[in-house]
Amino acid sequence: MKLDHIRYNKPGTFEETRYEKIHNVIFDDSKEPSILVAREIADLIKEKNAKNKPCVLGLATGSSPIKVYEELVRMHKEEGLSFANVTTFNLDEYYPMDKSNIQSYFYFMHEHLFNHVDILPENINIPDGKVSADDLYQYCIDYEKKIKSIGGLDFQLLGIGRTGHIGFNEPGSHFNSGTRSITLDHITRVDAAPSFLGIDNVPRKAITMGIGTVMSAKRIVLLAWGGNKAEIIQKTIEGHITSEVPATYLQNHKNTTFILDEGAATELTRVKTPWLVTSCDWDESLKLKAVVWLSELLNKSILKLTDSDYNNNGMSGLLTEEGTAYDLNIKMFNRLQHTITGWPGGKPNADDSNRPERAAPERKRVIIFSPHPDDDVISMGGTFDRLVEQGHDVHVAYQTSGNIAVSDEEALKFAEITQSLCPNCDETQSIINFLKIKTDNDIDSKKVRKLKGLIRRSESLAATRYLGLGDENVHFLDLPFYETGTIKKNNISSEDVAIMEKLIDDIKPHQIYAAGDLADPHGTHKVCLDALFTALEALKHNDYMNNCWVWLYRGAWHEWESYQIEMAVPMSPDQVLKKRHAIFYHQSQKDGVMFQGDDSREFWVRAEDRNRLTAKKYNDLGLADYAAIEAFKRYHF
Structure with missing residues (x-):
């Protein structure tokens, strides 16, 4: 059974989601939905196996699917889930990139999934980051043909980049593009920089499945976790279809679900400003959020907001509940005022009823x-x-x-200073020797x-x-x-x-x-x-x-x-x-x-x-x- 609107539960009402063009479900964090997605994949594998058919999975890398892979590994080890009938195609790989490099997606997939399940090695397909430049064009065509020859993708797992890329389909990608080489956007390289210990080490190119390849999948699930994805998620779900945000093409796919945590959903209209799409249950936190939003929207201080300001911006229900803008403004102003304190540990011998911290004990x-x-x-x-x-x-x-x-340079500086003070220290010399011959793939020794x-x-x-x-x-x-x-x-x-x-x-x-x-x-x-x-x-x-x-x-x-x-x-x-x-x-x-x-x-x-x-x-x-x-x-x- 697919994790559709019913099983993924908690979709918004029609009024709440009327700005949204892709079905999405919001969870508190990434743990529960990752398990649910893994179960959907497991059910598909079992369903295909029962029909004696291969299960063809399109897989993603990055931090978003890690918990999904952990759950699939657990189900294999503890529940007997077999991957013998599974064929996988990974979305992308850096180019050039050696398989043994710890930053390669080949390494990532084996580290997180393939080394721990019974998938046949010949059924694993990951773009080859070392294919020669002369052979690259034909290699991409062959990768595309292999996906089609096995019947296409039954299920495609996606993440999303801050440029709106899916796979490495950067802004400008065409909706019917196939597997190809591509130049990475600067933002994508910046986001990858921590893993590569600096942007200068991040490859400038990649091999990626195309938008058309992804869109051919029978089922697509996109995962997005954290506030740094909120802006692009809002553009993708609520914006117009545009090549500048390639993920918006998914609006035209008939079986796509976005799985979001609270952070990734914060810019969606029904989350950020629910009063604009539906009637609200106005608790104190939502009242403050709405008043601050209105103040910032109109560039007015809170105490200057009027009845018409509230009525013209979807908050007439709030005024009905509170009485007048005057009363509401003072209430919310005082609430903000009471957050301010020069005494973060509490002010001794003071009335703390309107202070964020307690007066006692005096010394905390x-x-x-x-x-x-x-x-x-x-x-x-x-x-x-x-x-x-x-x-x-x-x-x-x-x-x-x-x-x-x-940095290695900073460590070498200190090691050399230490060596000058202690010329015969073998441990210091070994650190210096290691740092001078260290390569990009070397992991620091314990001494370093x-x-x-x-x-x-x-x-x-x-x-x-x-x-x-x-x-x-x-x-x-x-x-x-x-x-x-x-x-x-x-x-x-x-x-x-x-x-x-x-x-x-x-x-x-x-x-x-x-x-x-x-x-x-x-x-x-x-x-x-x-x-x-x-x-x-x-x-x-x-x-x-x-x-x-x-x-x-x-x-x-x-x-x-x-x-x-x-x-x-x-x-x-x-x-x-x-x-x-x-x-x-x-x-x-x-x-x-x-x-x-x-x-x-x-x-x-x-x-x-x-x-x-x-x-x-x-x-x-x-x-x-x-x-x-x-x-x-x-x-x-």
């Missing part, structure tokens, strides 16, 4: 969890400074070593990873000392999931969670700060947050946890929307400078940082611009004019 035990050894100062350096200055017992926990983000981790540690200690924190309150957790030496990390383990649990249990905090920024381009933030959430779940029955509040900050990539913010900590111009200097201590991450995504600004510049923009948004809504604001959202466990 605080843990700041930082996924990498600089996220603390980049994302909440001003708040960190306030907490220390105001006398709280602050602890910083760096969850990973961050060694992968130290140790050196790179020590570089990040020394920078972290310099920054925390600058902010007045004693070394005894700085904790380096070095969670094991991270220590692979490659961009691809291990899944979270019980050992990771146990390390988190122990620290929390030792400190018994009143406050925890953690990175809630899931747009991190290589996923470490998400794993670190999952480890925290799992630890909190295990510890929540302890008495001290009843008095522990968790505040989520966002990193260098995005900020909370104004209506999402529950604690806004203003910074003076002097504090902005102090935060900047704390970030500067992370010298290995300045001047050409390896993982900066599609933003060429350095992290300290991004952080300042983001904090200023948050302050400006508050001011535009009619609130006080601050130099900068750091924002937090509370997590309830």
Whole structure:
């Protein structure tokens, strides 16, 4: 049975989805829908096997389908799902690209699926990234013919790139295009850069199935996870069909479903502005979201909004419920006003009924969890400074070593300095020798990873000392999931969670700060947050946890929307400078940082611009004019 409108449940009503041209289903996260998609594929395999027919699957790479492949592997090992009747065709491959390269899609597919199931090697088809340039044209024609000769694709699994590409069909691709070579868009190469340790190492070309090839599939399922996909998902589902967004061609496919998590769906009209498509159940959060949206849309402060402003923008029902714009405006203005505090740990001996944090206990035990050894100062350096200055017992926990983000050149510099101080140190010499002959496919040795981790540690200690924190309150957790030496990390383990649990249990905090920024381009933030959430779940029955509040900050990539913010900590111009200097201590991450995504600004510049923009948004809504604001959202466990 296919996962159609009924089985995928939770589609919107006709009114809610009237702007949408592709069937889509929204889930809380990627776990449940990945299992459902894997089950649909498994049912298709079994159905075809019962008819003694081959099951032809079109498969995708990237982060989106990984959980689907994990579930298929589980079903093979635990439920006896056989892939003996399965023939696969992968969408694409970088060109040129050797099969043995850990960045190749050949490597990816065997790592995540083929090495773990009983598929016949001769039934695996992945574009050959080493075919000669002279043979490439004919190779692509033959790849296309082979798909057709076996009866076409029964099922095509897709992801989507921020350019709107499916496969590597970049903007400009024709709707009836076939398998071919293509030049990659700059944005696509930027998104791939972290895996290749820099954009200069990303191939400029690829081999890809065409739009026509994809559209010939009998069934298509596209997966999209995370807020960084939200804008292109909205254009694809609600926009006009255009070659500038190749995924929009899927609007013409009769059996396509987009599977989205909440982040990827945030720009859809029924999610972002539901009052424009249907009547709403106006809870307090939705009221604030609507009022902030209207204020920003009309470029008016909240207290200047009128009855006609609400009525003309789909919110007459809200006014009917609230009475007048005047009453609603004051209510929402006060709610935003009460998020602002210069006392992130609570103000002692003060009325805290309208403050985001409690006044008592006056001196709180605080843990700041930082996924990498600089996220603390980049994302909440001003708040960190306030907490220390105001006398709280602050602890910083760096969850990973961050060694992968130290360049080989930086590590070699430190190794050579060490060698000059200790000319006969064999360990240092071995590090120097390794780095001088290292190739792109080599994984750092344990000694090199140790050196790179020590570089990040020394920078972290310099920054925390600058902010007045004693070394005894700085904790380096070095969670094991991270220590692979490659961009691809291990899944979270019980050992990771146990390390988190122990620290929390030792400190018994009143406050925890953690990175809630899931747009991190290589996923470490998400794993670190999952480890925290799992630890909190295990510890929540302890008495001290009843008095522990968790505040989520966002990193260098995005900020909370104004209506999402529950604690806004203003910074003076002097504090902005102090935060900047704390970030500067992370010298290995300045001047050409390896993982900066599609933003060429350095992290300290991004952080300042983001904090200023948050302050400006508050001011535009009619609130006080601050130099900068750091924002937090509370997590309830």
